[in-house]
Amino acid sequence: MQRLNWQLGTVVEIRQETPSVKSLILDVPGWIRHAAGQRVDVRLTAEDGYQTQRSYSIASPPEDTYLMLTVERIEGGEVSPYLTDELRVGDRIELRGPIGGYFVWDANDERNNNSPLFLIAGGSGIVPLMAMIRHRANSAQTVPTKLLYSSSSYEDIIYRDELGRISAKDPSLRVIHTLTRRRPENWTGYGRRIDRAMLAEIAWQPAENQLAFVCGPTALVETVATYLQELGYGPGRIKTERFGPTGG
């Protein structure tokens, strides 16, 4: 393993995921194959030399040719409006990675064969978990998996249709949504913030040696991690990634 250097990636496609979220698909020559859950640092440089950096989770699975980053546009932000409003196909961005060895999941690691997966996401916290779900779909891994995904409204569910397609084809994957602010007329799913009762209804039993990955705003991550511990999940079986109060 060597130190990572800054590389240039070219934008080959831009996809609108929700009204405030876009995915950037990048061609990065010489990209070191990453693991699902890892991240990249993105660095922007202005003409006067001013630089700033942000960290983004990789949305694409390790098997894909191109790298996908999914960015939520934060009003008043410095970097996300540039990435979602200004960047065009053909532009290049500087990135460094893959980074992270803790919040990762490898479908081909035999040690994961007997651990049901419980993925919990809040808002843009879905991004690294989506890399895991896509990677799992590409593999022969059939370990039972549940995704509990909290979004503010139906329109704000990132990767909504793709999640529906993947879970429709795979009975070992169950996707459960909860909508916290607005719900469609005929909504029969959860309609509140994730709480202990919801987790107790959904989570695998601790005896099943489940592995949980929790990602999203700091408050959600810490609350969910606490509840999972109270429900009996041991140390090392709950992995967390905090996005801070506003998301990635």
Added chain:
Amino acid sequence: MDDNDLRLDGDAAGGLLNEVFPFEMTAAATTYSGCGAIKPVGELILYGHGMGAILGCAGCDVALIQITRIRRYYRLDLSGISRLQIGADIQ
């Protein structure tokens, strides 16, 4: 509220850690000098982002790893940990 990188995990220090260590540090397991608990770096809480990386225990106030980058050198203080375990197969 702007989108400053406010992530608060040891994972957020991954880029800086990688500048210092030629392997993936966030998965390395630290043993706290004080209470003896063992945790991966990625589970530590990151403070000081911007001036350096102060990685602390979620349960107590102890700073385990402190890294500052001062012009041409990195200054690393590992006095908060007594052991570091790094997998030989860590990528």
Added chain:
Amino acid sequence: MAEFISRGFKGRARETDGALKERIPPGQYETKDFPVLSAGPTPRTPLERWDFSIYGGIAEELKWTWDEFQKLQRETVMVDIHCVTKWSKLDTVWTGVSVDTLLAGIDLDAQPVRYLIAFCDGGYTTNLPLADVRDGKAWIAYEYDGKPLTPEHGGPARLLVPHLYFWKSAKWVRGFKLLSEDRPGFWESVGYHNYGDPWKEQRYAGD
């Protein structure tokens, strides 16, 4: 090697009006935000347990409870603040007690003390020459912009020393230990400048 420029990237507004430019030290950019940077978790000390003390090299330790502190003469000041992470914020308004008021009862010239360590809840420390907190240069501030100082910004009270980089304006301050010799505080011990004059760009040790 030529640096890569991100097409169309402007970044946070960095252009300051001509008249204000001279208030921005070298290497700094102006911000209208108030970024928060901490070296550890935010302490939350209840006011009934808060006190401020000054000791070391003086005959008797001085100590004020919160109620006693509130009765001291208060001042409201407007100052510019400069963070070593390159952001400057102009015209910030603070209310608190001048350090001169706190030191008034001590005959400092009769003591060999010339430095202080400010110590805080959570364990943060920073060091200063005594001269840099006297003569209207420093306050213990408990209000920002007319409202009680929030914990994230250092409340119940923080040190305010605007002529130095803002890491010297220690959050959650609980007192001063006076010394005859200088000793580095937290950031000073990990490579930041011992004094920290933003006009001389004294960011790191050796600058």
